[in-house]
Amino acid sequence: MGSRVKSNYFKIIHTLSSVHPLSLLLRASNLSRSGFYKWRRLKAKRKSSHDGHLELLITEIHFQWPFYGYRRITSALRRTGISVNHKL
Structure with a gap:
């Protein structure tokens, strides 16, 4: 499971x-x-934690577009106005 x-x-x-x-x-x-x-x-x-909110957003993006990799997810977050980088 x-x-x-x-x-x-x-x-x-x-x-x-x-x-x-x-x-x-x-x-x-x-x-x-x-x-x-x-x-x-x-x-x-x-x-x-603050990261919990970010994790939730990433999970939502992943459910909408399961084929997205980390680069596309980062772009999707930036399009919504959330500043992220590769060090998260």
Whole structure:
């Protein structure tokens, strides 16, 4: 299972954890508890950082144009007014 798929599962589990026990949700989805807590910790780090916003924009561009490489993604960001360089 790819990391993007796991991330989607973890989002769903996070939402349902207020209604159902976490252990039951993780067992039913065949995911580890440590993986869930790692995802949650990384999610919190990305949320608090400025780079998280840039990562989200890059991800959106990638979903729209999956064949774009880093040069085209950089150009697309610059067209929207975001100043980026190769050292990010």
